[in-house]
Amino acid sequence: MNILEIKNVCKNYKAEKGINTKVLKNINLTVKDNEFVGIMGSSGSGKTTLLNVAAGIDSFDDGKINIYGNDISKMKRNELSLFRRNNIGMVFQDFNLISSLSIKENILVPLILDKKYEIIQGDSIDKLAKLLDIEEIMNKYPYEISGGQQQRAAICRAIINSPKIIFADEPTGNLDSSSSEKVLEYFKLLHSEYNTGIVMVTHEIFSASYCDRVVFLKDGVIIKEIIKKKDRFEFFNCIMKEVQAFSMIDKRRKSNEV
Ligand SMILES: Nc1ncnc2c1ncn2[C@@H]1O[C@H](COP(=O)(O)OP(=O)(O)OP(=O)(O)O)[C@@H](O)[C@H]1O
Ligand SMILES: [Mg+2]
Numbered sequence: 001m002n003i004l005e006i007k008n009v010c011k012n013y014k015a016e017k018g019i020n021t022k023v024l025k026n027i028n029l030t031v032k033d034n035e036f037v038g039i040m041g042s043s044g045s046g047k048t049t050l051l052n053v054a055a056g057i058d059s060f061d062d063g064k065i066n067i068y069g070n071d072i073s074k075m076k077r078n079e080l081s082l083f084r085r086n087n088i089g090m091v092f093q094d095f096n097l098i099s100s101l102s103i104k105e106n107i108l109v110p111l112i113l114d115k116k117y118e119i120i121q122g123d124s125i126d127k128l129a130k131l132l133d134i135e136e137i138m139n140k141y142p143y144e145i146s147g148g149q150q151q152r153a154a155i156c157r158a159i160i161n162s163p164k165i166i167f168a169d170e171p172t173g174n175l176d177s178s179s180s181e182k183v184l185e186y187f188k189l190l191h192s193e194y195n196t197g198i199v200m201v202t203h204e205i206f207s208a209s210y211c212d213r214v215v216f217l218k219d220g221v222i223i224k225e226i227i228k229k230k231d232r233f234e235f236f237n238c239i240m241k242e243v244q245a246f247s248m249i250d251k252r253r254k255s256n257e258v
Contacts, residue, residue, distance in 0.1 A: 007028055031165070
């Protein structure tokens with residue numbers, strides 16, 4: 001089953017002098033349940049915009065997005081918020097933790113909003129906190145903890161509600177290699193055991209090698225897609241070759257522009 005269908009999606013930003021910047025140009029991307037998809041591309045290529053649009057956080061100008069067969073562009077604001085809370089887990093690039101709430105309260109926000117707080121199994125937050133190594137900081141505030149700890153709290157908040165699909169924007173960008181590995185292994189477990197679809201933006205070849213498929217974005221266009229054929233190590237090498245090829249093209253383009 002397709003969890004996510006992005007069809008011919010275009011997104012423009014309107015600049016001050018009325019000039020439109022085309023940030024997403026005719027994007028087509030389908031994600032099946034039990035698929036772990038990576039998005040790579042240079043800074044400014046549109047990765048965050050694509051994730052925000054796909055998750056219904058940002059609007060788009062043309063095309064169609066279906067999540068579990070639900071056309072999100074047809075939903076009213078409140079309906080979309082509820083749908084997002086019930087189905088989507090989001091890890092933002094800049095974490096988006098609420099500074100006036102403790103880490104524990106931040107993590108519980110999705111449950112409190114849905115009044116599910118009383119019915120959550122007592123140990124699930126403790127289990128997740130242990131797995132993500134944030135047990136010690138649960139009563140602290142976002143400004144009292146490191147970037148890596150904030151990132152792990154944001155990941156915990158995204159998965160506490162058992163979403164059907166997770167959109168993660170560079171979720172390992174601030175983590176050391178052992179924490180990154182834990183998060184990626186957990187994502188893998190979610191998608192293999194619970195059929196959670198995962199779409200992850202990353203700059204890191206190591207993180208991307210956990211995916212089943214990686215799409216490359218350049219100037220708002222998907223220009224390449226590679227699929228894992230064998231194991232993670234072989235896939236790591238495939239991704240590295242692609243990344244090197246793209247950086248060569250970029251260098252050539254820049255030297256032509258000068
Ligand atoms: N609110 C906005 N208004 C106008 N332009 C924007 C806005 N947000 C992003 N852009 C532009 O859209 C393009 C894509 O931005 P986006 O944040 O999606 O890139 P990205 O691939 O996530 O980059 P990074 O790897 O640095 O996070 C950039 O050129 C950016 O300047
Ligand atoms: Mg980004």
